Amino acid sequence: MSCADVEQFLGAYADGELSPERRRDLEAHLPGCPGCLALLRDLEEQNAALAALRGDEPRPPAALKRNLRRRLRRTALLTLARVLILALVVAVAAAFVPLAMAREWPPLARVLFGLSGLALFAALAPLVWRALWDVKNVVWVRLAVEEEEGQ
Numbered sequence: 737m738s739c740a741d742v743e744q745f746l747g748a749y750a751d752g753e754l755s756p757e758r759r760r761d762l763e764a765h766l767p768g769c770p771g772c773l774a775l776l777r778d779l780e781e782q783n784a785a786l787a788a789l790r791g792d793e794p795r796p797p798a799a800l801k802r803n804l805r806r807r808l809r810r811t812a813l814l815t816l817a818r819v820l821i822l823a824l825v826v827a828v829a830a831a832f833v834p835l836a837m838a839r840e841w842p843p844l845a846r847v848l849f850g851l852s853g854l855a856l857f858a859a860l861a862p863l864v865w866r867a868l869w870d871v872k873n874v875v876w877v878r879l880a881v882e883e884e885e886g887q
Contacts, residue, residue: 737761742772750779808877815870822863829856 742765748754749762766773841849 737765739765739769739772742766742769743775746772746775746779750776750783804877808874811870812874815867815874818863818867818870822860822867825856825860829853 742762745754745758745762749759754762766776
């Protein structure tokens with residue numbers, strides 16, 4: 737293994753992410769190459785410094801956690817309200833479908849009925865998108881809060 741190859745894989749080696757075969761090749765190269773060995777020591781020192789910094793992460797204040805939980809509940813309730821409104825609108829729209837099928841409507845009325853369905857879909861699409869977005873955010877934040885409490 738050349739020095740260029742070692743330099744390419746040195747970060748992965750220091751992080752313990754190399755395959756056993758590459759690890760053996762790199763370890764065979766290191767004792768005979770002071771330059772690559774020095775690079776490895778520098779990487780290990782940097783990793784140790786970063787690990788020490790990770791331990792000093794500031795803890796969020798309790799008020800922030802309370803506010804986050806309150807906003808999370810509020811977002812969950814708003815999402816529930818949006819989904820219920822959406823379900824109501826869809827149920828009302830679905831009630832008109834048999835009515836439209838049971839009558840003999842002129843072609844223009846059928847076109848207008850179809851266009852009104854498209855308009856309803858276009859009006860509801862942002863509501864559905866927002867509800868799905870809120871559900872994703874509620875789940876994401878909830879997982880983050882649980883992970884924080886677990887530490």
